[in-house]
Amino acid sequence: MDREVETREDSKGESVHNVCVDWKGRPCKPKKHGGMSAAVFVLGLQAFEMMAIAAIGNNLITYVFNEMHFPLSKSANTVTNFVGTVFLLSLLGGFLSDSYLGSFWTMLIFGFVELSGFILLSVQAHVPELRPPKCSNSMELLNNNSKNICEEAKGYKAWIFYGALYLVALGSGCLKPNIISHGADQFEKQSTRKLSTFFNCAYFAFCSGELVALTLLVWVQTHSGMDVGFGVSTAAMAVGLALLICGSLVYRNSPPRGSIFTPIAQVFVAAISKRKQICPSNSEMLHHTQTTNPQTSNNVTLIHTEKFKFLDKACIKIQSQAETPWNLCTVSQVEQVKILLSLIPIFACTIIFNTILAQLQTFSVQQGTTMNTHLTPDFQIPPASLQSIPYIMLIFVVPFYETAFVPLLRKITKNESGISPLQRVGIGLFIATFSMVSAAIIEQKRRNYAIRYNETLSIFWIAPQFLIFGISEMFTAVGLIEFFYKQSVQGMQSFLTAMTYCSYSFGFYLSSVLVSLVNRITSKNSSGSGGWFSDNDLNKDRLDLFYWLLAALSFVNFFNYLFWSRWYSYNPSLVPNGSSTVVHDVEKQSSDTTTT
Template identity: 70%
Template sequence: MDTHTRESFKGECSNLLAEVSVDWRGRPCKPNKHGGMRAAIFVLGIQAFEIMAIAAVGNNLITYVFNEMHFPLSKSANIVTNFVGTIFLLSLFGGFLSDSYLGCFWTMLIFGFVELSGFILLSIQAHLPQLRPPQCNMLSQEDHCTEAKGFKSTIFFMALYLVALGSGCLKPNMIAHGGDQFKEDDDPKHSKKLSTYFNSAYFSFCFGELIALTVLVWVQTRSGMDIGFGVSAVAMALGLISLCSGFFFYRNKPPQGSIFTPIARVFVAAFTKRKQICPSSTEMLYRSENTNAPNRAVGSFRHTNKFRFLDKACIKVQDGSNMNESPWRLCTVTQVEQVKTILSVIPIFACTIIFNTILAQLQTFSVQQGSSMNTHLTRSFSIPPASLQAIPYLMLILLVPMYELLFVPTVRRITKRESGITPLQRIGVGLFTVTFSMVAAALVERRRREAAVGSEKQMSIFWTAPQFLIFGLSEMFTAVGLIEFFYKESLGGIQSFLTAMTYCSYSFGFYLSSLLVSLVNKITTSGSNSKKGWLSDNDLNKDRLDLFYWLLAGLSVLNFFNYIFWSKWYSNTPPSSSSQGGGGRTLKDNEVDNIHV
């Protein structure tokens, strides 16, 4: 048996395993015992508890870094920003490990304990004075605070990035593992079930965020950060208990080796044969070595004309010679379509970055905006500005069930789709709606500034509620639609990795926010007689935050039209003239052949 035949045989065996979801013993799953919402409920449990734990730490971390570890304010802000960005970037690593080597369940279990150890170490450091720099009198001009250095600093960053590593690797796998519990098996209601699960997952996320931003932040404020970190550790432990409780009910997709190898082979093979001419008929393209096996690469998806240069990777040089060709020179149509899918979803992913840039403003400038307003609900009780972030989640806990129970059935009668609207349509609605969040923020900020400067009156903090409410509504469409889109469009074996891309959008959105602030300050300073930019002062009454909000609203409108272009480009892919079947764009699990060789 030559090398290429042996490699193809290994690939076919791998795909046969991938077609069958297995239980905890590695045996094929039983439809009446494994999977379904009964199994997914345990995944929803760890998702709620994990976001509860990480959100409580992340939203109040700057208080601990600045007040207890005594890092300068600018450095403290960078520490928090780097921490959040690292979490989302590490989601790619978690998705890669899961799809390639460990599988979703074991990836979640291992890194869940990594995250738990980070919370415990943070709690120990916050509790023991010898692990923190000495307290200082902030009122004394002679007493200067000394920031944490050496061993104390090492312990802090070790704990912080254990949390980041654990949370980052957990996030994409919670979504993917929950989705894996719903096997398609030609079920006409599969799309509806999957959409219901993603809505339930987002409800679980909102519930965890709401508890974190209210109860857990209150515990941190009243009882100390050591108790607060300890409560986060308890929440994480409860999440792991929930995960392990469903051990006997899960459908598990076996890992299939490195997901990057077959992708790299397509590019190498296409480059090697770059001088070849793409055939007019797809029947001339290489499909499978196994002539006895059904041609699973066609019949349920269309061979597309996007990125046709990649089709050169599966051109047969001459009849009969393909048996001796290296897998790095000859790929199957299915492998090429997998790479095409990954390339095709990148523009959709890029269109959500502006959306998350707006989210960054709501977590920074809008909180600062609320700090300069009247926060008193009664004479004796005031609302912490950071708790404004709980407003959208409080609303979403009500809206998500209404969306599933009222909106979807109503729209289903019109569109004849089980999920009501497609994931791409759902993302579009969110990207359009989020513009009005920045419009509301700009109008409120202008009125607040005029009132503060003209009459020195403080507006009520509740005037900022509309911008948070509108963003919450738009996030229900965009965030859930994006996750559903990536999961459904991904081919067999890369669901976790592509789902992780949704979290990278958060990182890029926050990084773009920092870049925009710097650029706006630089541009407006150079064109201003006062030599001060829109956001260069530490006083919002002197800054022009309202103009910055209007800029973001304008960018959001442009981004929406950009998204319309790319979503139409993605949806209106013409099939090649000779392709068979006109079904869906993606492959089903039982129709993937030789993806991972």
């Protein structure tokens, strides 16, 4: 379908693309399309999709171990590989959206892919013939001359399971970054206050979905069977897709602009081919004219900045050389690549943060299994449900933050968002350290009581580490997504949003590496004893020391983030008009590049 693109004149008289179109490709109408009335449908999809996928992921190991009869190590690897794949595939979803499909069609297509995976999981969990037989007890083993008590799922049964699981991973991974970017697209990028409100609402929808999944849906899976639990997840996903479709008539859509990697590659190729050239002292001598190629044109003309000056060589005109996109790039095109390179250190600083998250979903839950889980004599708290504690708190804290805390900060800082996204990320990274400090102190206390006094502490002792991290996540996760979205140029919103999700994958992978590395090092250095995790018994292992190590790494990472956040340079073109955000070198860059 050919999409019409409305054009207008900018302040310099140049034609600029207005890429806001409706579902038929016609220019959007301000009173009909976009705004919170359109974003609410996307928020509904966020909540129900999160509800469906979280119910699967948080209790998947139970199904794999008890129903598929995989060994415990293989079951754990299946779960971690699934989670890692979901977040890595977000890059694919962001690329397809920005380059070829657009965010709405990407969500619709891969939403149905995810739904098909849920359906297949539900069918397998319900039909006994699609699963291995139940484990035989010792008497059945003698009577039937069986060789194995538990038969692991193999052949077509395993293929069905993995096929369903990775259909869910493919759909969810490609869906996640587009939910955020498509919702944010319903507002003008200069509407700092409205965008900040949307990102807080999106996090509230995320928390609501997680809370329902970790309480109600996990309870259904436990008491009514995994087939019923998977069926409820399927229904939740279907409701989310229905909400997405209901809003199609009022969405503001950003049409795809061709491969996002081609203009990036052109900058590096042109810069390398002209590496021996000397950059002119006056940036006005660089090539500023916008290319006529719609795949490489941007909605914003980016102002030249001084960082990564070697890339400026891609904009040097050579009289004897024929001009092609692969040997002559525009300043805007080069500045886009500079933004991408500048974002990488900020992104990297959040990996340790997500490594801490991995501990709360693994070791902290294991802590809970060794503690007193009785709320009353007749009711026990499932250790996995501890993960719901921060979400119970956050469904109250997030609205309070948006309605009371942000307006107060806005009066103090004169910033429409209350605090800038980079400041928000920094606050979250600082608070995350205390989550591991709390975890280390409580684990040391729990271990001492178990060894010295043979007493079992209440499971509520480990609640503070979840609560502290929940507050930390409210700042870091939301701030990072808001920052990446606001720093993206037209045509790269979904891909840059997807980068924030990749931090989760790297954090989980780093957790696995750290555990193995620490155990190996401490095994070699310990005199006559194993490493910190050699005994598979928390009363003998030293989980508290591992928590202290993570607290130290998190604290060092915070100062590392301070350095890179101060180093980061906002491109003046991407600072909203009227914003009072203090950006340390915007004024200098603007004066350097607007000389007459």
